[in-house]
Amino acid sequence: MxxxxxxxxxxxxxxxxxxxxxxxxxFSSLRTGRASASMLEPVTVDAYGQQTPINQVGTVNVPEPRMVTINVWDKGLVSKVEKAIRESGLGINPQLNGTIIMLPIPELxxxxxxxxxxxxxxxxxxxxxxxxxxxxxxxxxxxxxxxxxxxxxxxxxxxxxxxxxxxxxxxxxxxxxxxxxxxxxxx
Missing domain, CATH: 1.10.132.20 (Ribosome-recycling factor)
Structure with missing residues (x-):
């Protein structure tokens, strides 16, 4: 058989x-000193009862070489997104501006x-x-x-x-x- x-x-x-x-x-999420939208890919947010990637709860932009912004679509998720970024181990300190979260990328x-x-x-x-x-x-x-x-x-x-x-x-x-x-x- x-x-x-x-x-x-x-x-x-x-x-x-x-x-x-x-x-x-x-690996693409690990930053090397430059801002990149892909650095947020492994970060998930507890949204609507499940873990959701950040790019599915807001628009991720890189307006300048040392800054990433996230325009969160749902006001109620702003604090959850901020918390997920703080706890992600990326070493980035998010700054809130209404529904926009700014992530200044410090020098390594x-x-x-x-x-x-x-x-x-x-x-x-x-x-x-x-x-x-x-x-x-x-x-x-x-x-x-x-x-x-x-x-x-x-x-x-x-x-x-x-x-x-x-x-x-x-x-x-x-x-x-x-x-x-x-x-x-x-x-």
Missing amino acids: AEDFELDTNDLERRMDGAMTSLKTE NEERRKELTKVAAQYAEHARVAVRNIRRDGMDQIKKAKADGMSEDDQKFWETEVQDLTDKFIAQVDAALEAKQAEIMQV
Whole structure:
């Protein structure tokens, strides 16, 4: 029965690629001294009973290199958006002006750069965990097929395939982290 077992490595690769895409999105939110609308992407607001991205509760603009503004559409959400930004760990102090929240982007000092490299390392670790969880799913499928009568040679072959895929994506995560940390530390 298990002789015709075919592990869907394309599915595993697609899911691991999703973890990399997520990591790149999180990395784009880490500021390197310049204002960018993407720095707010991972920040969510408790709006209307669920976690909502900031760009879905207001208009995010970058009027100048060191300023991001958010024009919140619903007056009742202004304080929630402000609180979400304060608690996000971005190190930005929001200033209110009616329904507009202004985010002045301060120069990065050495201490803040080191903090941001640690945040980048945390994001990378989350990506590694996601890749390992996908690896575990693949290994579980192989174990199930082994229990259904797959040969040991086939089991070893598929385990090697899954491990090679995992190693490839972990190396990509490490390379992305190294590049982002170098970018953050660049003065």
